[in-house]
Amino acid sequence: MLIKKGRVQTFDDWADVFKEWREDIGYPTELIGEYHFETKLSELESDEVEFGHFAGKPKWEKVIDIPDQRIRDSLVHLIEYQGDTEFASVEQQRNLIERAPNQYDLDALIRVNREEMRHGWQMAYLLVTYFGDEGKRRSQRLLERRANEHSRLLGSFNEPVCNWMDFFTYTSFIDRDGKYQLNMLSRSAFAPLAQSMRPMLQEEAFHLLTGSTGLMRIIKAGVIPTTIIQKHFNKWISTAYDLFGQDHSSTAQWSYLWGVKGRYDEHLFDGPPDMDMINDVSRKQYYKEVSAIVDSLNKSVKPDQPKLKMPDIRFNRSIGEHVGKLYSVDGELLSPEAHATHLKEVMPSEEDIQFVINLEKEKDWIVDPRQTAAR
Amino acid sequence: MNVDCRVRGATQVMDRLQARLSSGGCAGCENVEVQPYMCFGGCHDGPNVVVYPDRVWYSGVQVGDADTIVDQHLQKGEKVEALTGKVEKDLEEMIYQLLDSGIY
Numbered sequence: 001m002l003i004k005k006g007r008v009q010t011f012d013d014w015a016d017v018f019k020e021w022r023e024d025i026g027y028p029t030e031l032i033g034e035y036h037f038e039t040k041l042s043e044l045e046s047d048e049v050e051f052g053h054f055a056g057k058p059k060w061e062k063v064i065d066i067p068d069q070r071i072r073d074s075l076v077h078l079i080e081y082q083g084d085t086e087f088a089s090v091e092q093q094r095n096l097i098e099r100a101p102n103q104y105d106l107d108a109l110i111r112v113n114r115e116e117m118r119h120g121w122q123m124a125y126l127l128v129t130y131f132g133d134e135g136k137r138r139s140q141r142l143l144e145r146r147a148n149e150h151s152r153l154l155g156s157f158n159e160p161v162c163n164w165m166d167f168f169t170y171t172s173f174i175d176r177d178g179k180y181q182l183n184m185l186s187r188s189a190f191a192p193l194a195q196s197m198r199p200m201l202q203e204e205a206f207h208l209l210t211g212s213t214g215l216m217r218i219i220k221a222g223v224i225p226t227t228i229i230q231k232h233f234n235k236w237i238s239t240a241y242d243l244f245g246q247d248h249s250s251t252a253q254w255s256y257l258w259g260v261k262g263r264y265d266e267h268l269f270d271g272p273p274d275m276d277m278i279n280d281v282s283r284k285q286y287y288k289e290v291s292a293i294v295d296s297l298n299k300s301v302k303p304d305q306p307k308l309k310m311p312d313i314r315f316n317r318s319i320g321e322h323v324g325k326l327y328s329v330d331g332e333l334l335s336p337e338a339h340a341t342h343l344k345e346v347m348p349s350e351e352d353i354q355f356v357i358n359l360e361k362e363k364d365w366i367v368d369p370r371q372t373a374a375r
Numbered sequence: 376m377n378v379d380c381r382v383r384g385a386t387q388v389m390d391r392l393q394a395r396l397s398s399g400g401c402a403g404c405e406n407v408e409v410q411p412y413m414c415f416g417g418c419h420d421g422p423n424v425v426v427y428p429d430r431v432w433y434s435g436v437q438v439g440d441a442d443t444i445v446d447q448h449l450q451k452g453e454k455v456e457a458l459t460g461k462v463e464k465d466l467e468e469m470i471y472q473l474l475d476s477g478i479y
Contacts, residue, residue, distance in 0.1 A: 111465070179418060186419075201419040206466050209416035213473055220478060268382060289378045289414075296413035369476040 008136040011128045021143040039125045040199035049189040052259035059191040063130050071258045083123030083142045086116045088157035091147040099360045102368045108210045115203040156239040163356040169232045172211025177243045187266045189259035219300045223365040226305040231348040238316035244283035247320040252278040376411045385422035391441035417462040434461035
């Protein structure tokens with residue numbers, strides 16, 4: 001018989017484990033500087049539950065206010081998943097620090113990383129403070145899984161971030177999914193969770209802008225062929241589609257009915273959602289939003305280069321009704337043999353990855369705003 | 376401008392700003408140009424309007440605010456304080472720096 005006692009009894013204990021996690025992944029803490037990790041809570045948008053069965057009743061300030069154990073379990077699950085993505089992203093991006101193209105981008109990377117760590121800190125705070133022994137156990141697990149061991153909870157967060165092309169694609173498109181998730185939790189019936197979201201969204205904005213302007217700076221430089229950029233888009237955008245969850249999700253339905261997770265911009269809707277399509281509505285809006293960014297980037301693509309495009313929403317899916325179906329990036333159904341060949345053509349190869357890594361040591365593959373402004 | 380801000384009313388804001396400027400409804404604005412921008416990242420506080428080179432960032436702008444921005448800021452040079460300070464300073468600086476650099 002094994003009796004294993006969790007290390008986290010208080011939030012101070014958790015902070016100790018967090019420090020060990022940073023050492024374990026080799027994060028150069030000195031680069032974080034004087035940054036002070038802290039919990040941030042904003043004012044509530046509304047004191048009343050805003051949707052679902054409990055609409056109009058006071059939001060739950062404490063766990064004892066939560067009317068059903070299943071809702072409590074659902075909240076623990078949502079918070080753990082959110083926290084898992086935050087720490088995973090730092091693990092994924094850690095290897096880029098020594099290969100930053102310039103000080104401007106190094107500063108941006110460090111800022112993105114420390115804010116993702118703060119977001120994880122925030123989720124751990126909720127778990128430890130409000131959800132008893134179960135929450136403490138889950139908070140510790142946030143720091144035990146590892147992206148490079150493929151043990152993070154969601155697919156995108158186990159994918160390797162191999163180079164700076166990956167980084168900008170990731171911050172533009174995967175962090176944009178994060179924006180959706182945070183927004184959908186920002187009107188949660190559980191008040192401390194809802195109050196956590198606005199500061200996180202404000203910080204996430206910097207990450208999105210780092211991504212989209214980084215891609216623009218790469219395209220304006222015109223050194224990396226758009227065929228290689230496209231492969232990075234295929235890799236990340238297709239995994240981002242999965243992050244919105246199952247197409248017909250009972251989990252999403254219950255989360256909505258219980259008031260713990262709404263639609264994107266819930267307050268702008270009149271009337272209830274189509275319960276069967278909650279995730280898919282958000283996924284389709286995300287598709288439109290990313291499409292607009294790709295269209296905008298295309299305006300700066302050099303005339304001799306192919307334009308960028310969105311991978312079909314059915315391509316490379318790991319969950320939902322398209323899982324296991326062999327669609328191409330253009331939405332064509334392929335035979336197993338043709339699909340295997342196709343994947344080699346449209347996803348980044350080892351040569352593509354190394355091509356970008358080799359470029360990182362050079363100048364002029366990405367526009368440096370500080371140098372350009374100084375001219 | 377992107378989907379998120381359009382849902383929050385960005386198209387109407389853009390239309391109103393352009394209407395005011397193109398109809399001569401803004402004295403001294405002959406050299407002012409209104410351009411869409413794909414995404415400033417501050418979606419939660421959108422629609423966002425950046426006035427450059429004044430380095431002023433307005434958030435949560437609604438169609439009624441467009442006239443205030445024209446009348447108060449563009450014509451009189453006075454910042455519309457109620458629409459500022461919602462996004463983080465570093466985010467603002469990032470956009471100003473990119474605009475300064477001439478990349479956009």
